[in-house]
Amino acid sequence: MTTSFFTSPPMVLILGALVLVFTQGIARKAVLIAFPLLALVLVWQAPTGSISASYLGYALTPIRLDALAVLFGAVFALAAFLGALFALDRTSTLELSSAFVYAAGALGVVLAGDWITLFVWWEVMAIASTLVVVCGGDKAYGPAFRYALVHFLGGVLLMAGIAGEIAMSGTATITSIKPESWPRWLILAGILINAGAPPLWAWVSDAYPASSWSGMVFLSVFTTKTAAYVLLRVFPGTEVLVWIGVVMGIYGVLYAALENDVRRLIAFAIVSQMGIKVAGVGIGTPLALDGVAAHSAAAVIYTALLVMVAGSVLHQTGKTRMTELGGLADAMPLTAFSCLIGVLSIAAFPLTSGFVSKSMIIDAAANQHLAGPWIALTAISVGAVLHAGLRMPWLVFFGPAKVQKASDPPQSMRIAMALAAVLCVVIGIVPDGLYVMLPHQVPYVPYSASHVLVQLQFLAFAALAFYLVRDWFRAQPSITLDLDWFYRRPGKWLARGFDDLTASAWTRLVSGINGKAAKLHDLLFTHHGPSGTFGRTWPTGTMAFWTTLLLGAFLLIAAMG
Amino acid sequence: MRGTRKGTASSMSVFAGRDLSRIALVVLGILVLLDLVVHHHQYFGIDGTFGFAAWFGALATFTLALLALAVGSLFRAPEGTYDD
Numbered sequence: 001m002t003t004s005f006f007t008s009p010p011m012v013l014i015l016g017a018l019v020l021v022f023t024q025g026i027a028r029k030a031v032l033i034a035f036p037l038l039a040l041v042l043v044w045q046a047p048t049g050s051i052s053a054s055y056l057g058y059a060l061t062p063i064r065l066d067a068l069a070v071l072f073g074a075v076f077a078l079a080a081f082l083g084a085l086f087a088l089d090r091t092s093t094l095e096l097s098s099a100f101v102y103a104a105g106a107l108g109v110v111l112a113g114d115w116i117t118l119f120v121w122w123e124v125m126a127i128a129s130t131l132v133v134v135c136g137g138d139k140a141y142g143p144a145f146r147y148a149l150v151h152f153l154g155g156v157l158l159m160a161g162i163a164g165e166i167a168m169s170g171t172a173t174i175t176s177i178k179p180e181s182w183p184r185w186l187i188l189a190g191i192l193i194n195a196g197a198p199p200l201w202a203w204v205s206d207a208y209p210a211s212s213w214s215g216m217v218f219l220s221v222f223t224t225k226t227a228a229y230v231l232l233r234v235f236p237g238t239e240v241l242v243w244i245g246v247v248m249g250i251y252g253v254l255y256a257a258l259e260n261d262v263r264r265l266i267a268f269a270i271v272s273q274m275g276i277k278v279a280g281v282g283i284g285t286p287l288a289l290d291g292v293a294a295h296s297a298a299a300v301i302y303t304a305l306l307v308m309v310a311g312s313v314l315h316q317t318g319k320t321r322m323t324e325l326g327g328l329a330d331a332m333p334l335t336a337f338s339c340l341i342g343v344l345s346i347a348a349f350p351l352t353s354g355f356v357s358k359s360m361i362i363d364a365a366a367n368q369h370l371a372g373p374w375i376a377l378t379a380i381s382v383g384a385v386l387h388a389g390l391r392m393p394w395l396v397f398f399g400p401a402k403v404q405k406a407s408d409p410p411q412s413m414r415i416a417m418a419l420a421a422v423l424c425v426v427i428g429i430v431p432d433g434l435y436v437m438l439p440h441q442v443p444y445v446p447y448s449a450s451h452v453l454v455q456l457q458f459l460a461f462a463a464l465a466f467y468l469v470r471d472w473f474r475a476q477p478s479i480t481l482d483l484d485w486f487y488r489r490p491g492k493w494l495a496r497g498f499d500d501l502t503a504s505a506w507t508r509l510v511s512g513i514n515g516k517a518a519k520l521h522d523l524l525f526t527h528h529g530p531s532g533t534f535g536r537t538w539p540t541g542t543m544a545f546w547t548t549l550l551l552g553a554f555l556l557i558a559a560m561g
Numbered sequence: 562m563r564g565t566r567k568g569t570a571s572s573m574s575v576f577a578g579r580d581l582s583r584i585a586l587v588v589l590g591i592l593v594l595l596d597l598v599v600h601h602h603q604y605f606g607i608d609g610t611f612g613f614a615a616w617f618g619a620l621a622t623f624t625l626a627l628l629a630l631a632v633g634s635l636f637r638a639p640e641g642t643y644d645d
Contacts, residue, residue, distance in 0.1 A: 250625075250628075253625055253629070254625065254628055254629045254632050255632070257625070257626070257629040258629055258632065258633045258637070260640070366604040366605070366608075367604070369604060369605070371605050374604070374605070378617070378621065379621035379624070379625065382617075382618050382621045382622060382625075383621065383622065383625045385622065386622055386625055386626060386629075449599050450599050450600060450601045450602065453592070453595050453596070453599050453601075453614070454601065454613075454614040455614070456592055457592050457593065457596075457612070457613075457614035457615040457618060458614045458615075458617070458618035459618065460588065460589055460592055460615070460618070461589065461592075461614070461615045461616070461617075461618035461619040461622075462618040462619065462621070462622040464585075464589060464619055465618070465619040465620075465622035465623045465626065466622055466626070468623075469623065469626045472626060472629070472630055473626070473629075476637070477639075477640050478637045478638060478639060478640060479637075479638055479639075479640055479642060480632065480633060480636045480637055480638070481636040481637075481638050481642070482636075488643055
């Protein structure tokens, strides 16, 4: 066990974020590399166990390490390392410090054994990740603002749910539950927002592509996969998740297939792959849950790889629209090769990480004889060939060259991509290294003749179908309207209408008060102004006349008395 | 897979070579024929049909492509739609 909370992996990354602010040059690069590695070692070396504390009368467990936490913690620390290595030349200290705090938040959630600790780290993630988005530049402000609004709403739902759950159960300890009360539904809703579930899924494709070439690597890893982790921990076997996952999966495939911006395409692919994991949590058998854990680990690496590929293209060409890209394979061979490894992994090609992990979830659906989910999940898995597997490399790296001068990115970026690509293949070839870390230890043999043949048939014939309809999916300078239209258009009109209404009401109130005040002023001015009865200057003669008159009247009354 | 550097060749030249097409067709054929010798465990019945993964892979991709086309025809908008 890590000896104390303050030397735990999340706090080490918080310290790293602080140290980054005060270092420059080589020292800064050393900090970027060393702190995530230190966090990785701490997660890896720590024996299972927990640290307890109390706060406001509640028993807290800030650190709770078991097999699932170690797996996710190690993968997150590894992803933080890859992201930091890729971002070694990035000058924005705000982005990198925020990214470290963001990674710390994700590790904090993974290690949290109680709801209060989890919520604190959850919000740390929300704030830090918003800052990472903001560092994308001027055009990122709008997406970052919308991102923050959605995540703070998620945080409010989660907080309300946690408060209700603690009030009803009397304990803050996180356990596996069913959504059978309103606080639990609120908790589920709060987590699902971070998972990219409908209806608030558009934040993924809105905010992630707005971040910088390096920022999106961190963003693509932590928020959605932490949500998968908490779902695994809290809501295994919740049936509604199967269909929510299927909807996410299909949505991601369709929108990615139509997308022009390569980084937004990957964002849609992230939602699609998250859909398979969310459905796996819903299936809820030990094989499905192990599959979700394994696929989360695999997806962290291959998604980071694909985002690094797109980040390299942006870094080297300044472009992300596929209408402006193409034929980069010769100029950027290592990036193109990394892309191929990444897309083979996401498409679950044998000998890659996707093959040994995604199929566990789909096989779990088959084992349970869930025909509908099995067909849908298989189609979603095959659909990865359509959007990422072939369309992305075709439009970015092959075909006519549209960018005149390009080359592979600087060394640190190349090493980060190469490491991620190697990991994708190593996990694919030696899956037992991943399987021994899974919580349920369900025996699973990915490399049977039947499984390999079935997968090769799926992929080969999906590729054939794509080849036949490829003209439908050429890059077009367009976007596809999403559910965020409701808050970016009617929502905006409503907000503007409300703004106009309150502004005119205020104007009327102010002008009304002004009018009354003016009338009062006029009245006072009439009587007390320079020419008013009470205010004007009276001539001396008039005053003498009235004084004489009053004196005469007084004498007359006195004489009569 | 290797692309072409110049912009003159077909954008899908990687698939366009006659030899490559033949090789691809042979590979596809072999993959289907292997179903004759490899036993698959059935869960639903449909997955035991000959060449199931082959026709399902193609059909699923084609169906998703059609759905994407439908979504595109309904919801495609210019890139500057939200620019104010």
